Amino acid sequence: MKQISIALAQPGMILAKPIKRGSDGPVLIGEGTELTEALLERLDRMGVDMIAVRTVEGAAEAEAARVFKDRLERLDHLFRQQADDRFTTKAKVLIREYLKRKIAEGEGC
Amino acid sequence: MGTEEHKRSLLSIRDLPTLPSVLDEITRLVDDPDSSTEQIAHVITRDQALSAKVLKMVNSPIYGFPGRISSVHHALVLLGLNVIRGIIISTTVFEMMIQSMTGLWAHSLGCAMTCTTLAKTAGLKDPEEYAVAGLLHDIGKVVVAVQLPEQVERIEQTVAERDIPYLSAEKEVLGFGHDRINGWLADHWNLPLNLKEGITFHHAPAKAAHYPRMAAVAHLSNFFVHFFEYGESGYDAVPRLESKALELLGFTLADVEKILDKLVVEFDALEDVSFS
Numbered sequence: 001m002k003q004i005s006i007a008l009a010q011p012g013m014i015l016a017k018p019i020k021r022g023s024d025g026p027v028l029i030g031e032g033t034e035l036t037e038a039l040l041e042r043l044d045r046m047g048v049d050m051i052a053v054r055t056v057e058g059a060a061e062a063e064a065a066r067v068f069k070d071r072l073e074r075l076d077h078l079f080r081q082q083a084d085d086r087f088t089t090k091a092k093v094l095i096r097e098y099l100k101r102k103i104a105e106g107e108g109c
Numbered sequence: 110m111g112t113e114e115h116k117r118s119l120l121s122i123r124d125l126p127t128l129p130s131v132l133d134e135i136t137r138l139v140d141d142p143d144s145s146t147e148q149i150a151h152v153i154t155r156d157q158a159l160s161a162k163v164l165k166m167v168n169s170p171i172y173g174f175p176g177r178i179s180s181v182h183h184a185l186v187l188l189g190l191n192v193i194r195g196i197i198i199s200t201t202v203f204e205m206m207i208q209s210m211t212g213l214w215a216h217s218l219g220c221a222m223t224c225t226t227l228a229k230t231a232g233l234k235d236p237e238e239y240a241v242a243g244l245l246h247d248i249g250k251v252v253v254a255v256q257l258p259e260q261v262e263r264i265e266q267t268v269a270e271r272d273i274p275y276l277s278a279e280k281e282v283l284g285f286g287h288d289r290i291n292g293w294l295a296d297h298w299n300l301p302l303n304l305k306e307g308i309t310f311h312h313a314p315a316k317a318a319h320y321p322r323m324a325a326v327a328h329l330s331n332f333f334v335h336f337f338e339y340g341e342s343g344y345d346a347v348p349r350l351e352s353k354a355l356e357l358l359g360f361t362l363a364d365v366e367k368i369l370d371k372l373v374v375e376f377d378a379l380e381d382v383s384f385s
Contacts, residue, residue: 064373071336078336081274081346088350091362095336098366 017052065106072099112284150182162200170378171222188237195241212341219339223330231358242307242327249290275343315353325354
């Protein structure tokens with residue numbers, strides 16, 4: 001997802017976060033709503049200036065995050081024959097760090 | 110049966126997967142200095158099913174061309190004869206087994222795609238030629254399944270009961286592994302030497318005398334495909350990673366990260382393609 005100015009918002013984009021009245025108020029427009037011309041005008045009248053929209057990469061990121069978590073869970077099983085091989089074990093350690101970092105990065109955005 | 114008999118029954122020409130006669134015709138044309146790529150393309154195009162398969166493969170994420178390749182002739186010009194030949198051989202051989210061995214076919218496609226990625230990342234010339242080694246690196250397993258089906262059961266049983274790699278089980282049951290079978294098949298089918306070495310030494314790339322980089326690409330691809338568990342090779346564990354394979358391609362362990370970055374995206378794209 002990314003935060004964009006309402007001026008850059010286009011019909012067809014999908015809200016990645018709900019729009020609320022105030023910071024803690026009731027939800028006015030739900031997450032996942034597709035933006036339309038009419039809705040954008042309404043947001044503009046309401047004085048909303050920044051909105052969070054889903055990005056196409058967002059979908060790819062979610063898929064990648066699932067793959068990273070899945071691979072991390074399978075890592076010990078997949079390397080079970082190579083415990084005695086120093087080089088392959090070095091690769092395993094590096095891959096484990098890589099996967100953990102990718103998962104952490106994914107959760108950060 | 111002993112090792113020698115196993116080898117003999119494997120290579121008994123009578124039952125060995127026969128390759129389309131198109132390939133013989135192509136070989137003749139290639140040897141003829143007066144022939145053109147148009148003529149070669151024409152020979153392939155006569156077989157509509159085969160042309161369709163070739164075009165499907167060359168337009169898949171395995172080769173990663175941005176535009177659509179719409180004719181066999183265009184494919185030949187872009188990818189070269191060795192690539193097209195490899196595609197014809199692998200689709201033909203796997204076709205006989207596609208019902209029972211869809212997992213191995215998927216594993217081979219994943220390996221082919223990874224070969225292209227690695228060859229491009231390493232900056233090798235003609236990266237698409239490496240994909241053929243990926244497609245064919247386990248072809249020996251297919252031929253064992255065709256020629257010695259009862260031995261495949263014993264191999265699979267050995268793997269399951271003792272949790273040992275498929276290659277080790279093959280050596281116990283047959284007296285040799287699919288890597289050696291690949292070498293015999295390469296001779297039998299007159300495959301080019303780079304491809305022969307690529308598929309024969311994908312478990313031991315340093316042993317390839319002339320084309321160690323082809324073997325190194327196949328070796329690393331096999332490792333990564335096992336890591337992603339794309340398709341099924343017969344054993345769910347990564348093979349030993351040879352440091353020499355990385356070295357041969359000018360990679361260090363640190364490069365594994367950038368390779369994984371690319372492969373995560375590409376395997377996702379490959380999932381969406383159906384080859385059956």
